Amino acid sequence: MDSFEANTQFNQLLRSINPSVQSLKKTAHFAIKNWENEDYLFPSILDILNDIHVELNTKSTIFQLIDVLINESFTISAHKDSAYSYPYINNLKSALPQILLKVLPGHNNYNLYNVFNSLRNISKTLKIDTSEYEQQWNLSSEMLSKEEMENIDLNLPYPEVVLDDASSNDPVVQAWELLIKKRKQSFYDRLRLLKHQPPKTEDLSEDEMFYVNTKERAHNQLTKKQILLRMEDDRETHKRSKESLWVVERPKNSVGVTEEEFMGFYWNKFDKLSKEDEKALFETLEGYNEVVAGSYKDVQ
């Protein structure tokens, strides 16, 4: 396939992407198969993120695609007889901070949690320890400084989060730093809104609720339809994130069950239960015994 054709096809895949495993994997595999055209295909990913007419929902999905693409490229290349040498990883990695800001533009932070999950996966694939940032993420409700709290009282907007060009940190770390700032921004905005915008108590029509047909609707704000679509998408995303919890990799060409599976997915996976967990388990079992007893006609 020549570069033009590959790029056209790739763009079609990107425009019709949805967060199901199939769609994401199909697109990622297409990109990897056409790794020779990385110089054309990689900018296409950036183009779609830069396009202001593309919905933020789609951009969130594109970020998930980046997560899947890095993971697939890594797994496929790491294979012993692989013909691939880690395509896209370098390009995507260095563009991460800039990509992140495209998915979380201005004060629109509703992709925050999806970005967090994907960034965590990416860091795991690239074997970068980000536990420190994950902790900060969970604590950021306490992270606002005294000064910032005063600014909320004064109804001042939170400063725009921008890229620090001077930073010499690893791009993944930079991305995490930006994400933590975004998390703070989002929290700040929420507090400010609660404080300065009185809640509406009167009945609202649906149109008013979603600012339909008013100039009030700021750029990038979601319509009702988009919100419903997003709920559907997030369900898919959630399903996908669960999948990584249960997938069992078995040796190829194995017949029957293998000791490897026992080792990897049972013996090493299960630890002796803590006292509390054991208590909880046996309480559940005790409760279940009632169901069991009810199932037989005779007393057991």
Add this chain to the structure above:
Amino acid sequence: MEKTSSLSISRPYYSPKELSYLHSKTIADSKKVIYNQRKHQVYQYLFQIIKVLKLPLKVLNTSMIYYQKFYLFNIFEEEFEDFSNIEKSMELDPFNVSLASLFLACKNEDCIKKLRDILLVANKIKDNQIEENFIELQRKIILGLEFKLLQILQFNFNNQISFSTDSLVLQFCKKINLNYKYSLFCWLVNFDLMLTPIGLTLPPHCIALAIIIISLNFKPNDLKTRELSSGVNENILDSLNPKDFKCPEKLVNEGILYILDFYIHQYNLSILNNYLPQINEDLNKEQIFKFMNLKSKFNNLRTLNEHSIDGNLLKQDESLSLFDYSISSKGTSRFINKRKRLLEEID
């Protein structure tokens, strides 16, 4: 008068006598052999699908329970001769029943796969031509079978609760500090049992404990493993009390005898056979004799109580008759999962 409504109570477990009564109604004597053959094939088939889809073994376990449960209330027949009614013969095809079981088991075990994806893999394994029309029809049939299955299960998803036998086996092993070799033995036994109807009679925790007691008595020190193991503390067995595991003792005993019987009759087909040497070290005889010895040792155990179950009473029990799916399409079928509620309703 035709019945227009039904009320049934969810029963996750049936006593052995009830099972054979139900089977006598659904599987004709002439079909018993083929039923068992088919079950083995279905099991291999599902195992292959599970490998391609990378699903955990607990899904296979649940699928096999559902599959076997289906044939407690539906007649096992394969109408392959009658090509005139494709839909009907597809519905009777045990392989399609097994796919419906797998589909539902995926949902119940929270490993969700689209039916389409399952079918693509399943048809590839069987070398079926994958035509869009065929898959569409197959989808329709399997969704219909799934609905039947749901009614048989009384829509009760509590059956497997939040744990499966394989994880319970491991948790119990770790609780009593059982070594690697013995634990692997337990895990293999659990895998062998997926082929049997033991899951229709006993709850997971009692099966898990029965497996562990068997491993402690069997002392599988000659099991072929790559990992080295530490020795096993001989006192574990004496200090093992079913009450500590919240297992009703009779149910555990029932499990022990069931498992021993299974290996006495089917050892050669079992996966354990691949892992144990042909000759048992202690006895200097074939492994099967070890199971027979244990059987005679345990023969006096008090097992599941079935006093009130006799042939005449079984015949009067409507809940043990073939499932009448037409009631729900003409009138209403209701399902209850607590016996107490049922008794209140009847009063």
